[in-house]
Amino acid sequence: MPWTTRFTGKSHTFADLRELMAKATPHRSGDVLAGLAAESAEERVAAQAILADLPLAHFLEDLLIPYEEDEVTRLIIDRHDADAFASVSSLSVGEFRDWLLDYETDSAMLAALAPGITPEMAAAVSKLMANQDLILVASKCKVVTKFRNTIGLPGRLSVRLQPNHPTDDLKGIAASMLDGLLFGCGDAVIGINPATDQVSTTTAMLQLMDELISRYEIPTQSCVLAHVTTQLQAIAKGAPVDLVFQSIAGTQAANESFGIDLAMLREAREAALSLKRGTVGDNVMYFETGQGSALSANAHHGIDQQTLEARAYAVAREFKPLLVNTVVGFIGPEYLYDGKQIIRAGLEDHFCGKLLGLPMGCDACYTNHAEADQDDMDNLLTLLGVAGCNYIMGVPGADDIMLGYQSSSFHDAQYLRQALSKKPAPEFERWLETHGINDEHGRLCENPAVLLDAVRNLGLSNA
Template sequence: MATYAHVIDGTRHVFDDLRTLLACATPERSGDRLAGVGAGSAVQRAAAQMALADVPLGAFLQEALVPYEADEVTRLIVDSHDAAAFAPIAHLTVGSFREWLLSDDVDSDVLARVAPGITPEMAAAVAKIMRAQDLVLAARKARVVTRFRNTIGLAGRMATRLQPNHPTDDLAGIAASVLDGLLYGSGDAVIGINPALDNVAHVVRLLEMLDAVITRYEVPTQACVLTHVTSTLRAIERGAPVDLVFQSIGGTQGTNASFGVSLSLLAEARDAALSLHRGATFAEGPGQNVMYFETGQGSALSAGAHHGCDQQTLEARAYGVARHFAPLLVNSVVGFIGPEYLYDGKQITRAGLEDHFCGKLLGLPMGVDICYTNHAEADQDDMDVLLTVLGAAGCTFIMGVPGADDVMLNYQSTSFHDALYARRVLGLRPAPEFEAWLERMAIFAPGSGARLLEHAGGLPPAFARALHLEPRSRNDV
């Protein structure tokens, strides 16, 4: 096992192994302090970053951070590595890899070709030596397109997950939030409910309600109840209308075990969802992306399964798990775990940019829940900044939560209005099939991208007819 070193002002800083080097090179965050890993000073961090820049990319294929024989995630990463895709960058160090990513010769097509050859550890390593603008520029180049009932990830597009959570799972309350979100152009990534109650009969009721809304209004989107994968499997057995299978995942076998999942269980769930054939057919073929994963820096430490690694590297390894299952959506819930792992707005912003960059670099349809908990040193201004920068970076999707305040999960996210802001300021549009539906329903002005049409009484006539209501104020829907 190699050691790594760099001299600053006459002091030689030595790092015993690649795991230690990566941890010490990571920008400051509270979770690494809690874990007892990471640099002890800014000088040591700079030395680690300089040493890391000189590490050949091939070293990450030779030295496992988490033992191969003890961890199925490591085995997945190693055994699925595409040597042919790696060949064009095999001669690079971490530092020259950064320069290559930022060069004008590297575009979305080039990144797509090399993505299967990039391991999560390589992605994490190069992120550690990049500035915020580097993370934005490189991620913006990566285009990852997925399909189920619509097309996610095209250039110039930013989708939203409509998140209509309710503290008691009241169906009428959830339906009202769904309609409210649709009327503001939210929901093209997915209409996804975090259930307050996690039993199969209840999950089936929620799925049937969402399916009824999508069917009634002919909305070109997909639904998901974010229950445990085993509950989704049982719902499928009962004939429930399951579009996407959700699961939280992590970057080590132990983390996934704490979530009650394994790679074989995820494969079983994906096969079950594919067997339903609920996706639309496109010119490129049927929509085959049926998985929705959520991740977050700090989950491995929270599970006691971090193996002495830093949280950003393990987050990237979670994307290695996600990539294997060809998901429709992957979402870093970046500030949700709390200030124990990401202390303030600065750390949340940095982590959000890292997560988005690493996910896109590995070939994932990466979204970010731009969020914080109420006991973090962060506020909505921090989230506005992160939203704007992620929009510039080509983020695949964000959240749409009524009022940006999730009253069931008790955290702060982004609202329907925030998505409109980002689309207007950055010239971004919804998924094309969803945009056409918004125009057909007279919600968005034709060709406007994100301009709401005004109606007498506030409610588009098509909705008023479907609801058997007279038009009324949009805010009353």
């Protein structure tokens, strides 16, 4: 159905819900590239005004992608919890924003609501929110997951230790792992992006991490971020797989461009669960997302990139993941042009994911050809910490020399924990203290003996 409104004496018409959502979205280069963005601030505000009056229930009837054409749409509708939705079912999008910001709306209420919110509802309300609104509401959303430790507890901030190497050299990877551990990083996961997607390489990396984790009894989990089919083959060959990883998107066509579908993800989760490697929980999946992925695959159906990103969270939610990570500035300036757009997108993604009940982390990152720098990432990192982000990235020197992008460093994790009085996951915190890496106040200790012992035991004396 079309909507028309007059704003500052000018008439604005939006042909359907897809156009209304796109025009209401804060400005970003990806929507301009797709020809979906509002042509002026005035048109954007007009779209936001109409969106604010739209009933939340409208999104259950007016589907952005037809039910028959898209398995992600079917997942969203089939899994919708009407009982959970009942408490807000009479509200408009604007009223829902007010409800989320209300003093009385607390963590328990938001957790109970999560199964009743669709990605489109979350995306719609985010378009009406200032950055501070996104931060405040997300900070009230608590999502806790477990495998070998407990992630997402109040007052905690975890870190993915990301020891990538451009040639998949095991000694180089091991040196980065040990460096990160001595900075108190790695409680979210020790996760390696392989330069080559081969079963033999994946298995060798998994064995290296398993040896380190087992030898030093580190309460964390490992993951090699190879394609899910490669990981399934590794499992079949007996590799020590903790978490199964996959990049996901918000449309069936975009996921097909990744070489996956929902059935494949279900198979992968069952395979990981069958290994029974978790000690305190069984959240075995790790997903990564990012605004612009569907557009880059020409699989966006005329929908704005932020709404499609929220739809990816419906896919993640289905599989009860330990970790979900929006790699916010990774695809490039074609989709998020500068630091301002990257910061806004990171806060939107974190908010929408948390509102939908997901354990959200964020890779505060940018590519070298974007109009952004490390000051922008410091700002985003700090805002995410205030918003209660479950985990961030720890990359040697904040410069991923394999993937070729800029992220956050081991030292950045120390900064954020100190500035916001955050601690690692409780099991990992105790391990750091036991091994003399942290003192009882969470401060780093000077203890090179731990590093030298690990180097010696892992055969890295020539590294």
